[in-house]
Amino acid sequence: MLLDKLKRRAKVAPQMPADLEAAALQARYVAWRELQPQGRADWPPPAEDVFGEAIAVPDIPAAELNDAALTAALRLKGGVIVRGLISDEKATEVRGYVDRALGLLEDQRAGKAIDGDAGGQAAWRHELRDPDTGELVGPQWRADNAMFGGECSAGDSPHIAEQLVKMYRDAGLTQMIENYLGEQPAVSLEKWTLRCVPPTTNTSWHQDGAFLGTETRTVNVWIALSDCGVDASGLDIVPMHFDEIVETGTGGAYFHWDVGTEVVDRIRGEREILTPVFKPGDAFIFDQFALHRTGVKEGLTKDRYALETWFFAPSHFPPDYHGILV
Numbered sequence: 114m115l116l117d118k119l120k121r122r123a124k125v126a127p128q129m130p131a132d133l134e135a136a137a138l139q140a141r142y143v144a145w146r147e148l149q150p151q152g153r154a155d156w157p158p159p160a161e162d163v164f165g166e167a168i169a170v171p172d173i174p175a176a177e178l179n180d181a182a183l184t185a186a187l188r189l190k191g192g193v194i195v196r197g198l199i200s201d202e203k204a205t206e207v208r209g210y211v212d213r214a215l216g217l218l219e220d221q222r223a224g225k226a227i228d229g230d231a232g233g234q235a236a237w238r239h240e241l242r243d244p245d246t247g248e249l250v251g252p253q254w255r256a257d258n259a260m261f262g263g264e265c266s267a268g269d270s271p272h273i274a275e276q277l278v279k280m281y282r283d284a285g286l287t288q289m290i291e292n293y294l295g296e297q298p299a300v301s302l303e304k305w306t307l308r309c310v311p312p313t314t315n316t317s318w319h320q321d322g323a324f325l326g327t328e329t330r331t332v333n334v335w336i337a338l339s340d341c342g343v344d345a346s347g348l349d350i351v352p353m354h355f356d357e358i359v360e361t362g363t364g365g366a367y368f369h370w371d372v373g374t375e376v377v378d379r380i381r382g383e384r385e386i387l388t389p390v391f392k393p394g395d396a397f398i399f400d401q402f403a404l405h406r407t408g409v410k411e412g413l414t415k416d417r418y419a420l421e422t423w424f425f426a427p428s429h430f431p432p433d434y435h436g437i438l439v
């Protein structure tokens with residue numbers, strides 16, 4: 114209700130004032146919290162191999178992404194690479210959001226006063242707070258991530274959050290994901306990440322299901338916002354379909370939830386690791402079982418920008434995460 118009211122007001126003004134943007138994001142959080150979803154009993158939807166058996170990770174233009182392709186990619190393949198999911202122009206705009214959000218986070222961590230609303234025009238940084246208590250949402254996650262640079266949550270920027278929600282809707286993506294999940298999706302404060310990765314970043318093989326859970330119903334849309342895979346880190350992908358979590362914490366693994374290189378080599382056998390070259394706006398769409406890592410290699414010289422958005426079925430949401438209904 115509150116969200117509808119805010120949307121109606123937003124139609125009158127082309128740019129919502131900062132306080133309304135912040136309230137709109139809080140309303141999405143409250144809308145998620147108040148849901149009591151059952152989830153579809155007949156999930157997952159049936160998949161037909163529209164790509165053919167020989168294809169391990171399909172690579173398609175955005176125009177070919179539809180319900181059948183998304184379902185096949187997630188249920189039968191190792192995900193799908195989608196070329197031009199958003200336009201180059203849009204990717205440039207979102208890259209600007211990443212710089213803005215990371216700049217404000219850095220200022221905040223340095224103890225500077227944050228003018229997150231840039232003169233009342235837009236809420237660029239307002240950490241998500243519970244509207245009933247005024248408490249910060251996700252204090253433990255905030256403490257755990259306080260030392261990580263180069264990334265921040267879109268959920269702490271009401272302006273960026275609303276722009277991204279609109280972008281996914283305009284691209285038809287939210288509806289497609291809703292059709293797949295069988296319910297209106299929510300993103301989360303914890304896994305809605307604006308990222309700028311330096312060439313020297315660390316990396317490790319992992320399946321996000323090792324911490325998101327195997328029963329979680331989810332679709333991750335990872336969008337490159339700058340050229341990557343050559344001078345800047347892209348993604349390394351084991352091109353196989355998985356429906357379970359492989360052995361973690363052994364064979365050279367760094368964290369208890371990541372997968373050692375020896376284990377990856379054993380699993381992939383003769384399969385080559387896939388390291389796609391991405392243009393701004395290209396995407397990799399996958400779920401919590403895809404085995405992948407940041408594609409770090411010798412000779413990288415450039416930072417890489419990306420936007421990572423995990424859409425979740427509210428009925429099968431990761432425990433301890435905080436949702437934002439989209």
Ligand SMILES: O=C(O)CCC(=O)C(=O)O
Nearest residue numbers: 321335406407408419421
């Ligand atoms: O952007 C990256 O390099 C990390 C992506 C990743 O590992 C993930 O989405 O789980």
